[in-house]
Amino acid sequence: MPVDGPVPWPLVEHTAAKHNIYNRYLHRWFPIILSDDSWNEATYAEGFSGPGIYAAGEDGSPIIAVRAFAEEVSNLSKKAKFLFIDDDQRCVTMLTEQLTRAFPQRPRSLGMMPVVIRKGKSEDLLERELDDLGAWGAPILAVLDSWGNAPVPYSFLQRIADNPGSEVIVTFKPQHFVRFVDDLGDGADDVFGGDRTWRQASSLPSSEKRQFILTCYRNALKTAGFRYLLDFELVDRRGDALYLVFGTNHRRGLEKMKDSLWEVDKVFGIGFRDPRDSQLETLFEFTDPELNPLSRLLRERLHTHGPTLVNDLCDFALFDTVFRPQHVIDALRPLVRSGVAVLDDGTRQIRRRSLIGLAPNTQGATPR
Ligand SMILES: C[S@@+](CC[C@H](N)C(=O)[O-])C[C@H]1O[C@@H](n2cnc3c(N)ncnc32)[C@H](O)[C@@H]1O
Incomplete structure (x- = not known):
């Protein structure tokens, strides 16, 4: 679904906190993965890349990722591949410009650091482009930051879970599924691995719908084959929430993501919430966390x-x-x-x- 409004758009608090977490994680992920003797390369892929910039000039996630790579491992002789997909032509054009602006000189040669930017639907292109890049068989970090409807074939998540050293970050908005539970067709079931249990949300009291759908989505990712999941909500002071799920098969990946989460800059006015907490209490004070x-x-x-x-x-x-x-x-x-x-x-x-x-x-x- 292309952007409904101008491109770029303003950065909201959740997004700033999310970027801070990505940044901290990527500064760990690239060096760990690319110094591991098991692999000669790794791929960072975004299915919903956006334009690479926000309205006040802040960096978008693709720029954050390339910068983390350039700052951490440009001296390593291993290849890093980047894939960015968006279905809004304005985002694709702007991202191309922003990458050139942010990195007037390539951090690595084209051969050592291919960067592919494509316009199209992630559900159609993501897997195929990873095939064309020859990315499978080595670690892939797939970042799936849609508008919250997570329109990615379940088989793609299964393939990522099965691919060595690979991980996924998905942002998900349960409200989308709560609101349209009776209107969404079979494609929505595929988000949950074909399991229609999530539709039972329509008969639950309003206060229980969100949490129920989050539980269904977490179960779907687990069933896709990720051994460890870290899922949490980023909540701003008005109570708006963004749900993030990180899936990995490596304990170390989970530990590093959790470190990144707890180190997030405190200035963002954002708290975490554990979606399993029966009282849905948000943790705002990280230095002295609410336990x-x-x-x-x-x-x-x-x-x-x-x-x-x-x-x-x-x-x-x-x-x-x-x-x-x-x-x-x-x-x-x-x-x-x-x-x-x-x-x-x-x-x-x-x-x-x-x-x-x-x-x-x-x-x-x-x-x-
Ligand atoms: C939340 S924004 C991405 C923001 C970006 N990851 C960042 O943090 O800077 C979602 C993007 O997904 C794109 N999009 C929405 N549906 C899509 C689809 N089915 N396939 C590809 N791109 C899509 C939109 O055009 C938008 O740019």
């Missing part, structure tokens, strides 16, 4: 899994929440202090090797 949502998630975890090693709860935080493992002990403290959770050694000293469970009188209670 109530994690306490709730840990309580739910103990409720469903019984007594668990704190170390395993740290893994749960890393793999299944927006939080970091180092937040877990602090988030458990109020549960232990209030008697909701108990340690098997009878003390209140929470250590990584402690076994912790819900107190017998709270076992059956629904966690809040």
Whole structure:
């Protein structure tokens, strides 16, 4: 769907925070991938690249990516390929100009750094262009930053998940699916891997629809073959949310993305939200993060899994929440202090090797 309005458009707070996270991640991704002896090359591909610039002159994601590469690894002798697709001719033209403006001299020769820019629908072109680039068989980072409707064939996500060292970042707007649940045809089911469960949102109370659709989408990406998913919402102070999902098969990728997330510049007025939190509380203060949502998630975890090693709860935080493992002990403290959770050694000293469970009188209670 081409841009509905002028190109370029103003940068909103979410986008600035999203770019900050991309930038931090790409400064890690390029050096790690391109110094790994397993590969001779890697590809960065955007299916919805935009014009490379915003209304006040801020960089778009393609410029951020090329710059991260140029700053980090231009001395490595491995090839980096770039693919940018957009279905709005204005974006394609402007991106071509912006790349020339930002990099008047190529960071690497054409042979070592091919850059392909195409106009067309991502659903038609993305896979084919990656074929033409000979990108498969080596790592691909696919950034799928649509208007939130994620119009990418599910088979493409499966192929990325199956391709060595490859990862995906998808932005997704559940509102789109909530609003059009009764109007969207079979193509919308393909976004969820052909599973029509998401359509049950139409019969849910309004307050539950968004979270239900996010859960369906997360499940679809998991089923596509990504071992680890990091998904979170970026929420501005007015409450507008943008949902991001990162899929990888590598623990290190997940850790690096989570580091990038928690290091995001604080000036953006943006908080994270864990879409699994029953109370949907946003975390605005990163230096001293609000841990109530994690306490709730840990309580739910103990409720469903019984007594668990704190170390395993740290893994749960890393793999299944927006939080970091180092937040877990602090988030458990109020549960232990209030008697909701108990340690098997009878003390209140929470250590990584402690076994912790819900107190017998709270076992059956629904966690809040
Ligand atoms: C959210 S913007 C991308 C912003 C960019 N990633 C950035 O952060 O600077 C989405 C872009 O996707 C393009 N687009 C929308 N639907 C598309 C489709 N089906 N195929 C290709 N491009 C599409 C729009 O023209 C728009 O430029």
